[in-house]
Amino acid sequence: MAELTHTLSRGSSVQIDETLCNGCVLCMKACPTKAIRVRDGLARIQGVCVDCLECVRVCPRGAVKGVTPPYSDLKNGEHYVVSPSSVLYSQFGAGFLPNDILLGLRAMGYGYVHDQSYTSEIYNFALELYIREERKKPEPKFPLISAICPVVERLIAYRFPSLLEHIVPLATPREIVTREAKRRFSDKNKCRPEDVSLLHITPCPAMSSQLMEHSLHDASNKDRAIGISAIHERIRQKAQEQAMEQDRVLHYSGGVGVGWGKSGGEIAALNAQSLAVSGLHESIRYLKKVEMGLLEDLEFLELRVCTEGCIGGPFTVADRYQAKHLIERLVRMFGEERRVKYNYVLKLYNEGWFRSQWKRVPLESGSPRLSISENIERQNKIEDLIRKLPGIECGACGSPDCRTFAEDVVDGIARLEDCVCRQDRGRREVAREC
């Protein structure tokens, strides 16, 4: 099988409403990749965006928005399959069980509803098998890092490329779902998988933009991903209507699949030395530790950039703590284990079901690549410039901090005169001389 390069999405769900943006510096300062600059009084994304939506969270004016593609009605005569993230189960309050929600989706006209929480349990066993294999290697890549959060993946590819080989290289649940949901439906209905449109329902902008760019394994341009918030109300209506009709079972997973979307969900049943961390800054802090070689005693690290995990994802509607509470109740109800059979997964594993064709590669900024000597020269210029700056990190120049401003000046995308404090100092000196 040819090895394909994992084209990490460059897509961004962020849109800045110029009528609401007043050019304050908050989003620019919050961005973990320093992708934002304020120019002519407006915030703009200029660099590599990893779709974490931190900028959206900090904007006090609602000018920076995370936009999900809209829901579009199903067309007659087409084949539709839907696969909701298990986070959906936490979004309707205690009155709805997972099965009610899946029945609601079916009633919306989807030919097949694929319970993603079950796929997560299958994946979870495969992950355990992979960790076991890794243990036997002479130089295990511990800690392995979870492949679930696409923002973590993009952050690693951009800021921590040495850790790319720590990301679990199995096909992820989202890839498996994309492949299997269509295959199952087409086998049953005697059509080609290519004729089936798959809709992912996700709490996650990064997942959505990844799919929009067809960069997912086996995704086709018939596949779409939309935010939970774009379809939530419709599902509620249908689920309410269906609540009486309990005869069909569409939900198969145990508590592990149901709890998958909360921080710790991936390690809950995992037989390995593992740790779960959530939140953008905490995740970055842990990536730094791994890069320093500090966590080698750990076998598996679950990282989620959203606080509390995907139940705190940007496209959710319920409050993350209420969602967490509800999920914990559901987990108790369905039992804290995987309902999938181990031998079944072992067989799939040995058949190569989880093999991914993708090779993950660093995400580059797109600015011209300099040689080592040119870079050394650039760093020296930056260092000289920093000494001339006040170091108060105000951001008034339009760059996120003094160091980045110095970089921008050296790279020719900002002018030293843009430093407001230097201007002010100059003015005060002139005033004193008068």
Place this chain on the structure above:
Amino acid sequence: MPDLERRFTIRANDFVNAGEVSLEIQSILKHIGFNPALIRRISVCAYESEMNVVMHGGDGEALLKVSPNSVTLVFTDQGKGIKDIELAFKPGYSTANLKHREMGFGAGMGLPNIKESADSIEIHSEEGHGTTLNIGFELEGDFG
């Protein structure tokens, strides 16, 4: 004359800021664009050396020298020095105290790891007169 030179201060027993110098060094190397595997090797050495100065050494400094074909780290401290250098490099050997161990240090793997990760090391130490550790990395074919 090296092409880039930076100095950093390290304080004895300052566990709050411990690790910051290595992070800074790592960030500079990333900006210069060395290959990730090399940066990782250098970071491991930087971190272990910085921690040794904080824990066992005394006040000291780190010096980073970068040229297109080599990277050098020099850690100097005015601490208590090392009595038996050969012993100090033995895997598992550590004089870390209880407080250090409670914080998760003192596995005695720092110096052995540095030796393994670096292309060359040179150490000068005299009991009562501090320690200088010079760690070199060759870049031929290692960058890009």
